[in-house]
Amino acid sequence: MQTTIPDFKDTEIAFSYLSDKELKQMSWLFSMMNKPWLVNVGSSVGRWAVQWNIPFARPIVKATLFRQFVGGESLLKSMGTIEKLAHYKTLTILDYGVEAKEAEVDFNATLRENLRAIEFASGNEHVPVVSTKISGLASNPLLEKVQRGDTLSRSEEEAYKAVVKRVEAISLAAFEKGVSVFFDAEESWVQKPIDELVNSMMRRFNKERAVIYNTFQLYRHDRLAYMIETAEAARSEGWIFGSKIVRGAYMEKERLRAKEMGYPSPIFPDKVSTDKAYDEALRYLVEHVDTIASCNATHNAESCMKMATWIDELRIDRNHPHLNFSQLYGMSDHLTFNLADCGYNVAKYVPYGRVEEVIPYLLRRAQENASVTGEMSRELDLIHKEMKRRELV
Secondary structure, three states: OOOOOOOOOOHHHHOOOOOHHHHHHHHHHHHHHOOHHHHHHHHHHHHHHHHOOOOOHHHHHHHHHHHHHOOEOOOHHHHHHHHHHHHOOOEEEEEEOOOOOOOHHHHHHHHHHHHHHHHHHHOOOOOOEEEEOHHHOOOHHHHHHHHHOOOOOHHHHHHHHHHHHHHHHHHHHHHHHOOEEEEOOOOHHHHHHHHHHHHHHHHHHOOOOOOEEEEEEOOEOOHHHHHHHHHHHHHHHOOOEEEEEEOOOOHHHHHHHHHHHOOOOOEOOOHHHHHHHHHHHHHHHHHOOOOEEEEEEOOOHHHHHHHHHHHHHOOOOOOOOOEEEEEEOOOOHHHHHHHHHOOOOEEEEEEEOOHHHHHHHHHHHHHHHHHOHHHHHHHHHHHHHHHHHOOOO
């Protein structure tokens, strides 16, 4: 068992996968994203320019945001990214980066792509997981109606049966192909039917290994209790609970909707409370490693260090298949590669898709990074530290 503790300030390990040219390009891009006004203007212009096929817009996006945050335009074109990550002891979680649409033809197209991704992953030992969103397989208005308990029309009932069949098809394929699936968490007003669908798939397919994982957003004040409740149900019913934890992605939208509609916000009032709930969830997952397979999906260095420390304190093998870390491709390399170098299970969440398909994802990455200036400044500091070490500045 390794005893070296990860050093998240070790930039030589963090950026060893980048050439001098690539490191300089990353420094330039992150410097641009550290200017919120520039990101806001660029996002509006970029979305419009690609949508209307303005000359040079697509090559510019592909040479900047796409290169940084996307694995490739297709599964096969992502192979270079997957192999490069594997060389540095890091696995890949594949995600078809197209945003949800509202037509049955689009839902079926997303289903087919998810099945292709599972087939692809089954033949690549470096891709253990495919990630997907149920809102890519169902319309949000339908999910909202199901959550409210409204009576569905005959056509809506048929549409929801089709949703269930899509989720079943993905889950069955993963079960048969030896792959796992992460189902993402979404907004609170559609999360209940997502939970019910994912739980039903876990009951069916997680008897011998963790095929299906649900995702828990710990900025919601009810999710820690719900996660533990689900874990206890799994233990009593004899199936393995798959849990991916995140802090959360829809805070502003959640609080605004709650205010406009006059109900209590489901989000903790401050970051301290969210961090406390997150770390409690994390500790619970590590302590119940025999019956729970988990993924600590975070860019928070403290949460990564706590999990790494707890694994060692409890004398659990660092490469235990039920204990995993993950970060988004193109971000937080100081966490990913230092954890991997110390023998922990780490994966990058790697989106793929054509430039015009992943533009919403890319612009969200840029906007989120610009809004969290502390994190972006921290990443820039590490990049500049490595550039100085290499004598590039």
